[in-house]
Amino acid sequence: MPTNNPKMIITDQDPTMTKAIAHSLPNTFHRYCSWHILEKFSTYLNAITYRDFYKDFRQCIWELECPMEFERKWETIVEKVSLYDNDWLRSIFEMHKRWVPANVNHIFSAGMSSNQRVESSHALFKKYVSKKNLLMDFILQFNRTVAHQHNKDLAADHVDINEKPLLKLPLEMEKQMAKIYTRKIFLKFQDELWQSLITMPQLVRENDTHKVYTVESGPHDGVHRAREIAYDKGSNYASCSFKKFES
Template sequence: MDNECVENSTVECLEDHEIVDDVSNDLEPNSENSKSPEANICPIVDMEFASIADVKEFYTSFAKKEGFGVRVRSTKQNFCMFVCANEGTHIVKGENEEGKRKRSTSRTDCKASLTVSKAGKRSKWVIKSINNVHNHGMVSPKSVAYLRSHKKMTAATKSLVEKFDEEGVPTGKVATMFQGEDNAFSSRDCWNHLRNLRRRNLDVGDAQAVFKFCKKKQVENPNFFYAIQCDDEDRMINFFWVDGRARLAYQFFGDVITFDTTYKTNKYDMPFAPFTGLNHHFQSILFGCALLQDETQRSFEWLFRTWLDAMGGKYPVSIITDQDLAMKAAIANVFPHTRHRLCLWHIKKKFAEKLSHIYHKNSTFKRKLKSCIRDSPSIKYFEEEWERIMIDYNLKENEWLKGLYDIRKSWIPVFNRSTFFAGMNTTQRSESINAFFDSFVNSSTTLQGFVVKFDKAMDSRYEKQRREDFESRHRLRLVVVKSKIEEHAASIYTRNIFGKFHDEFIKIIQFRREKLEKEGSQNRYKVSNDYDSKDTFIVCISW
């Protein structure tokens, strides 16, 4: 892809990509022509092999039996050297700054190695030297699969990982489904596989067409912003774009955003990541979108920093996402002062699965827990009620609930009342955007087609906003209580916002106040609800 940069756009090359198997992928054995070597045969000088792939398979199998990892030290046309994974020493590039994490290393300067060579194109590969003396302990049979060179994802496993991804199962959870001595790959390996699959499928011409489309849009509107992140081979891996209308709207309505990556309807199955907020009609509005190769912390950090740059460096007050560890870490790094709230709906829907023995449609437990979560008037009341429920239903030792309680500040409503969330506590705004796009795209939509159809879809959303603008300007709001504050609200609010104000205003009438005392310039009042004794508060007002 052409790395030309234009105003309000970025094309970035990613040189430090994820670590993959140290043994070169060019040395993969041909499954049709090679036979799996016997694991109990030891390498000896002058042993012959038909191909370098056979050598790799043989030595890797031997290393796994012995309990060490292998990697390629050097390779030439007729020469190759395999070494122990502990070969070499760790090079310190500079003193660790205070507060930085000190990394570990497995390098012990081990000299174990195996070298092979061949005389010509038709010759066989021959073992020329062997050193099987190690200066470190061997890994136990139960743990050897954790070594990088022995992590194996079979074709069947890769197929299942892809299927789980299609069904929306979080990639971070897939690896736990294959736990076992021979399946020690991690969620990182699953991410790498899906990322590499998308890279292979991504058509170069399609990516180039997207680049040209963005340049054309920017000529039409200089405020159109896009950024493309490429790998070291100049292939697109992440793509972000936002039009000028959304950038302007963010300056007015960008206090609260929701972010979601569950939508994957396009030819390459790339996660679609919209930044969603609310406008002055309480309509969903997009503040930019991305197509990602993977959902790693690195990709999220690139995306969040790029998005922040597009929005003029203005941080949101609050952000709502699902419970994703990579996303959480990226938000903490890029938005350190933004309140991060977890989607209440995503958490609540897990209760039926995790607590199926007591959490069902008409259970008393369900009613009590729901009331505790949503209706607690104070933090103290919530914590006391939660503790009571845990004791009554013998759930004190439930690890999942203990984990939820530990992060209660990030999802329980009463902990988030002091932060503005525009009435939102879920990512359903983002998910409604996803449902909206279902009518425009499908699983065969190319990348270029997705971006073009996205542009058309956005035009239809802006048309709905213009229609609501018209209704708000030319239709009078009906006042019911006939109070001055209600009349003032009717004169300044849009139709939908006035409706929400009116609902809250009616609830206020249910409360009565009682003056308790006055201390200097401060008055203390008792405010209580005539219909619910729990809604009683002490309010202090300073003059």
């Protein structure tokens, strides 16, 4: 069993759990599940507002990397739609430092933003069972669900063991990772590796202890984004302003 406290815990906004985690794990960052929050937009916005502006809220939440950019964009949307009186929107904004990516990416989460294993299990079983099932029906459907998932896992294992992924680059790193990673994870890694080759870091300043580079990514929605990488010579540690791989 691990002896160190986790760096991050992701839960819903249950107030009792929030108090318990703060008391028992004071050095652990408590992040709120974004899936639970986003699911409630359709409940707390009227149908027309949800249809016309939910996309704007999603872009504001997921695509802005700077906390100040997020806050300005959020205020702009709220003002445009005249949602100042929406108590629920106000409440989730007040807690945005616990769930909005721009505010929580300083803690490495391996891309997780929700208690997704639980939610994916819920979604899976909802396809097969319902509260209307009798006990025997529930048991039969439950077993079918488990068998279906097991077959999917076996199929994925077969692909990982017997099929070699197509390599794009003559790099030893890519060959090595193709042997270690599952197919799904390797394709994500391969895309990151490919993207890294079309960026050019530029040294912008240096002193006795640090080097600072800027790296400009390709256009996303017509916008080029420049990220800053700070390298600490003493600790041999690099930190990126995007914070995708921060630990």
